[in-house]
Amino acid sequence: MNELLNHLALGFAVAFSLQNLAYAFGGALLGTLIGVLPGLGPVATIAMLLPSIYALDATPALIMLAGIYYGAQYGGSTTAILINVPGEASSVVTAIDGYAMARRGRAGPALAAAGLGSFFAGCVGTLIIAAFAPPLTELAFKFGPAEYFSLMVLGLIGAVVLASGSLIKAIAMIVLGLLLGQINTDVISGVPRYSFDIPELTDGIGFVAIAMGVFGFGEIIANLGRPAAQREVFTKDVKGLWPTKKDFQDAWPAVLRGTALGSVLGILPGGGALLSSFASYTLEKKITRQPSVPFGQGAIQGVAGPESANNAGAQTSFIPMLTLGIPPNAVMALMVGAMTIKGIQPGPQVMTSNPDLFWGLIASMWIGNAMLIVLNLPLIGIWIKLLTVPYRFLFPAIVCFCGIGLYTLNNNNFDVFVAAGFGVVGYLFHKLGCEPAPLLLGFILGPMMEENLRRALLLSRGDWGTFVARPLSATLLIAAGLMILVVSLPAIRAKRQVAFQDAD
Amino acid sequence: MKIKSRIKNEKDFWSGLMFVVVGAGFAWGAHNYSFGSAARPGPAYFPFGLGILLALLGAVILLKALVVEVEGGDRIGTVAWKPLTIVVGSVALFGMLLPWLGLFIALPLLVCTSALAGDEFHWGEALANAVVLTTGSWCIFIWGLNLTIPLLPAFMR
Numbered sequence: 001m002n003e004l005l006n007h008l009a010l011g012f013a014v015a016f017s018l019q020n021l022a023y024a025f026g027g028a029l030l031g032t033l034i035g036v037l038p039g040l041g042p043v044a045t046i047a048m049l050l051p052s053i054y055a056l057d058a059t060p061a062l063i064m065l066a067g068i069y070y071g072a073q074y075g076g077s078t079t080a081i082l083i084n085v086p087g088e089a090s091s092v093v094t095a096i097d098g099y100a101m102a103r104r105g106r107a108g109p110a111l112a113a114a115g116l117g118s119f120f121a122g123c124v125g126t127l128i129i130a131a132f133a134p135p136l137t138e139l140a141f142k143f144g145p146a147e148y149f150s151l152m153v154l155g156l157i158g159a160v161v162l163a164s165g166s167l168i169k170a171i172a173m174i175v176l177g178l179l180l181g182q183i184n185t186d187v188i189s190g191v192p193r194y195s196f197d198i199p200e201l202t203d204g205i206g207f208v209a210i211a212m213g214v215f216g217f218g219e220i221i222a223n224l225g226r227p228a229a230q231r232e233v234f235t236k237d238v239k240g241l242w243p244t245k246k247d248f249q250d251a252w253p254a255v256l257r258g259t260a261l262g263s264v265l266g267i268l269p270g271g272g273a274l275l276s277s278f279a280s281y282t283l284e285k286k287i288t289r290q291p292s293v294p295f296g297q298g299a300i301q302g303v304a305g306p307e308s309a310n311n312a313g314a315q316t317s318f319i320p321m322l323t324l325g326i327p328p329n330a331v332m333a334l335m336v337g338a339m340t341i342k343g344i345q346p347g348p349q350v351m352t353s354n355p356d357l358f359w360g361l362i363a364s365m366w367i368g369n370a371m372l373i374v375l376n377l378p379l380i381g382i383w384i385k386l387l388t389v390p391y392r393f394l395f396p397a398i399v400c401f402c403g404i405g406l407y408t409l410n411n412n413n414f415d416v417f418v419a420a421g422f423g424v425v426g427y428l429f430h431k432l433g434c435e436p437a438p439l440l441l442g443f444i445l446g447p448m449m450e451e452n453l454r455r456a457l458l459l460s461r462g463d464w465g466t467f468v469a470r471p472l473s474a475t476l477l478i479a480a481g482l483m484i485l486v487v488s489l490p491a492i493r494a495k496r497q498v499a500f501q502d503a504d
Numbered sequence: 505m506k507i508k509s510r511i512k513n514e515k516d517f518w519s520g521l522m523f524v525v526v527g528a529g530f531a532w533g534a535h536n537y538s539f540g541s542a543a544r545p546g547p548a549y550f551p552f553g554l555g556i557l558l559a560l561l562g563a564v565i566l567l568k569a570l571v572v573e574v575e576g577g578d579r580i581g582t583v584a585w586k587p588l589t590i591v592v593g594s595v596a597l598f599g600m601l602l603p604w605l606g607l608f609i610a611l612p613l614l615v616c617t618s619a620l621a622g623d624e625f626h627w628g629e630a631l632a633n634a635v636v637l638t639t640g641s642w643c644i645f646i647w648g649l650n651l652t653i654p655l656l657p658a659f660m661r
Binding site: 055179222391397406424462464 | 544549596623634
């Protein structure tokens with residue numbers, strides 16, 4: 001307990017420096033902005049900003065990127081409630097009851113419930129990270145290469161079984177990502193692989209180029225290919241922000257349940273914000289026997305629960321990334337990349353080798369959450385105005401920032417061409433119904449996975465049995481196998497599809 | 505025509521084919537490197553295994569697409585050729601021109617050419633957007649972050 005307080009004290013000392021406060025604020029603001037704008041997500045934004053963090057220290061850089069991530073969760077819910085356009089996938093369920101509330105002229109209480117619920121969940125999430133990170137880190141030090149390999153298998157499988165869409169295609173996308181990560185110079189023998197004698201390829205494809213190509217350019221092309229959507233905006237109706245006493249009574253149990261659910265699901269590989277919000281909505285629907293307003297017609301529980309859950313999940317999904325160096329989702333994969341850019345090897349040693357960074361980042365999340373509530377509730381009017389910016393101004397701006405970022409990665413135009421190529425690939429994925437996030441996870445983990453696999457085989461003198469003979473490794477692999485099995489059971493498969501269709 | 509009518513799920517058929525081709529390509533490419541043995545895995549060990557795995561997964565997806573009936577056939581639909589070529593082309597053009605013509609020419613050009621990809625295009629708007637974005641980029645990237653990017657054309661530097 002004492003230790004926990006000491007750690008938090010160190011974290012707050014770091015996070016309260018003027019520079020770090022400024023970057024937390026900047027990140028949260030930018031995150032809200034891109035959360036509000038549909039068609040621009042945190043993955044593309046963080047990828048866009050990665051080149052510019054070369055100029056920053058590691059701590060402010062990560063604080064800013066984290067701010068973008070949780071800021072986007074807030075911003076996404078604002079548009080979901082006001083115009084029925086979820087800015088982020090995780091606020092899809094918020095749109096159901098949130099938009100219904102807005103249509104009844106209760107946009108204010110809906111936004112307040114989302115904001116206050118998220119803030120509460122964010123605080124709890126931060127405490128959970130602080131409490132659980134050290135023991136998990138200790139466990140991670142007991143891991144050998146075989147355990148690490150199995151853990152990555154579990155992480156990758158977990159990341160896709162809980163997502164929507166075809167499971168086998170998602171697994172194929174992971175493998176494709178792992179293969180793209182094989183374009184590099186082999187660490188052990190020093191042989192350049194799949195480089196076709198192009199010198200730039202011997203260092204591997206930059207993951208920023210892939211992320212910008214697929215998530216930036218690919219999405220722009222896909223968006224432009226769709227007919228322009230009709231939007232209905234409730235700007236004038238946002239007044240009477242404060243919820244009534246009845247609202248509070250209805251909302252707070254949902255907030256508590258959502259926070260608990262989100263915190264647990266966020267830690268699981270593949271969990272995070274998206275799954276948490278879906279699960280919480282389902283739970284609220286089951287548990288609330290007699291809602292004062294039926295679900296789907298503007299029940300405040302349907303807003304407060306999922307919003308708390310997605311924020312708690314977003315927060316606790318930092319745990320596997322910070323303690324094990326294993327990213328549970330695409331945003332965390334980019335954070336791992338950002339650490340590597342700054343010369344920090346992600347993994348359990350970060351907590352002892354860079355305590356300032358580790359605890360400062362955690363403390364900054366709490367501060368960032370507090371900033372968001374100040375930022376969001378009074379500024380809602382401004383965010384809504386932003387939505388009137390037509391896409392035809394927005395997308396050339398995204399293209400332009402990506403272009404500059406790509407060039408400055410290595411001061412070379414090679415990455416610009418690679419990203420242009422991946423723009424085509426990204427659009428192809430979109431057309432073929434292949435989810436690109438698992439590819440990015442595979443790409444980030446590929447080299448690590450190979451190294452651990454080969455080391456484990458070297459240690460066991462070529463015996464593949466080592467992965468099942470070591471109890472910890474076997475447990476992780478069995479868990480991964482069970483996940484696939486459970487999800488492919490016909491009964492569950494049908495339910496899984498219903499659960500995701502419910503939200504559409 | 506004959507093959508087309510047998511495809512029951514268009515998206516899955518073509519993505520399965522893509523996985524098979526890419527997986528087989530990586531596995532075949534691995535023969536250039538030493539495979540090693542299980543006790544001393546070489547550089548080809550992991551990519552070869554992964555390539556085979558991807559090709560197998562692709563084959564399953566592909567076969568399922570030929571057998572399992574899906575409502576509507578999951579059609580790919582029309583390809584948005586215009587935004588695809590314009591966005592990708594303007595980015596590639598930017599990559600080519602930037603080292604040679606510098607930011608002050610290449611960036612406005614990128615903004616204007618990529619704007620052509622939208623449904624609506626007005627010269628006035630595109631030029632205004634170009635001016636704002638170029639000034640903004642200069643402020644953020646050059647003045648603020650001190651990044652080194654060629655600003656002027658090569659012959660004026």
